[in-house]
Amino acid sequence: MRSEGDGKKGRGGLPLRGDPLNVSPSRSVTAIVCAAGKGERAGFAKNKLLERINGKTVLERTLSAFDFSAVTEILVTASQADFAEISALCGRFPRTRAVLGGNTRFQSVFNALRQASGELVLVHDGARPFVKTETILGCIASVLQYGSGVCAVPAVDTIALTDGAGKIAEVPPRKDAFALQTPQGFYTAELLSAYEKAAAEKSGGYTDDSSVFAAFVGRPRICAGARDNIKLTYAEDFKDNFARVGFGVDTHAFGRATDFVMLGGVKVPSDSGLIAHSDGDVLAHAVMDAMLSAAGLKDIGYYFPDKDEKWRNADSMKMLVAVKELIAAKGFAVKNLSVAVQAERPRLAAYIDAIRQSLAAALEIGPPAVGVSAGTNEGLGYVGEGKGITVSAYVLLKGV
Template sequence: MVCVIIAAAGQGKRMGSTVNKVLLPLAGKPVLAHTIQAVCQAKAVTSIILTAAAEETEKMSMLLAELNLSIPWQVVPGGSERQYSIANALQALPPSAKIVAVHDGARPLAGPGLFDQVIEAARLYQAAVAAVPVKDTIKITDHSGWVTDTPERSTLWSVQTPQAFDRQLLASAYELAAKEGYLGTDDASLVERLGARVKVVAGSYQNMKLTTPEDLHFAETVLAKRQAAKPVIRAGIGYDVHRLVPERRLILGGVAVPYELGLAGHSDADVLLHAVKDALLGAAGLGDIGKHFPDTDERYKGISSMKLLAEVHKLLNNHGYIVNNIDATIVAQKPKLAAYIAQMNSNIAAALDIDVTQVNVKATTTEGLGFAGQGEGVAAYATATIASVQA
């Protein structure tokens, strides 16, 4: 489990604004909204903690609530220094979090893939940071401004966030810093003081921290180019089968179909929607319904598959995808389903917030062959295409 701490308690005085810079508008929404959505689109991230100035915790909570995130989140009060804010967040970590990543709220251009790469490096090496090679020659000076040394440029990196760490390692680093009254410039510097090695992961020159008004203009340009990019189309397939049994309702595509038998399963066993959800999750590379809604979880016992389809839709949106179309086939000898197909199309379209013309459900028989032909069960196949405009 991976928790990302987003530092957003600063004011950013160099931005020349009376408003917290993470709340300034960027491409139609607050800077912080871009940052949070990038974090949520990372496959490895399972929860978020946002640090905010004490007087802004309510405002920040409202912003996160409006984003309708698919993963747990909380807002904690920050401190007078960034390091103190992160220390507060560490006290609020969920018990299940094994990896902790820290990211600046004012870095809205970090891509989801960068989070996944840094987190994976932290799993392997316990500590990792995003960084880019220094482009300019660096000089070291004395207090009078005289050059005392010129370091070898090939060994120099400009460090960014995200930075990710083994939870216990980061906690120990913060405990030592507090004990010795040490104030570092980033989280990795605290870990380094323990003698731990930190792995560098190649970041992006676009992943800049917004500090001045000029930075904000640069970010606008980058986002405009990303939004103008052609969408990436992805496709997925889904298949599911359930046994027909007595004393169960037959639910297909969210429609209660009159029949003497129903489908056995932990949820409502809507075989059509199960196949559709698997196709959508497969297209996005997000696993399958068993991963997200396991049949060992009592929360999903008897649950409507329409509700779970809406959850899949929310998950896709949080990862930057929209649904293009659904094509599905129900395989059943009985009952006849032609009269219910239109309502199934309508139900699926409504759950995925697409036009009904983008959904095409069909039904067929097997001419008496196999388990479906013998009336022992019902199967469904589905294909789905989704689009992403993420850079």
């Protein structure tokens, strides 16, 4: 029997993240990445792991997480329908190959286990692309010390067990409740033996590898998971977990011979207009730069150069719509926007709502997702002296 040692523990015996990870380089480790599903709950027409997010498939992101020296082999389970495509993706990673999966997760893992060459095996959901190296190494260390390592995080909600008829039968103490994640690590021979026994008995109902191990080997040990090691299950998971934040700032000086300034597509009366190649909408320009920055694109000067006569006196709100289309091509859309205007003049309180409505319409989001504030600079600097306007914009992009 392997000793459990006296390592420092957290809640429920969970090893704390500060523990040293003594992973022996002489131990061979096979990672089995489960990728033979269909993604039906996500509502996609194909395997959700083959969906591209910001230019990369979910599966590529997951494989990248395991592509380091402690993992000596990566086996990716694939359905017959996806086998060719997944095999091609595996070819981009060293020590990685596809194996034919089955109709269930159990069958897919069983098939892969019979081909695993590592002394240790880590089984991981392909739909968890955010797993960190630290978590993987912690799982390996747990197997070496305790014989198993099941990544888990303490439950934050009260967990109830029902009687199958919709009534609560038992509420375990929350201090003892954990949400299990992957990877789940074991000695390969032990997990394979457990799967063989389960297959021989035609046992069912196993939702993960720890339950198979528990049924035929012994009680598995939990190790530290991570809150951000989430599983992409539903369509909204793919949007919300690939969000980007961007910041943009722009300044224009007064001096144009007009009696108004354009701010967010709204004409605001003013003693003087703002000097610019376009219509001088400093607010729209700051928002555009924030959007482009968040999407990893170049700034507005690249897309709308002030030496190009095409943009002379151009409507900046039309330019904003063009930027919306640019980020859409990269797989993003604006989720919410916050804008701060610094201007000694003109006074903007009466125009804030119209600016919010204008920005919301151009970006095709609800007005509640747009915040606009305005303030003076208390007489300090070029803004306080009434020489110009500066606008700062923060934007949150969502994946689409």
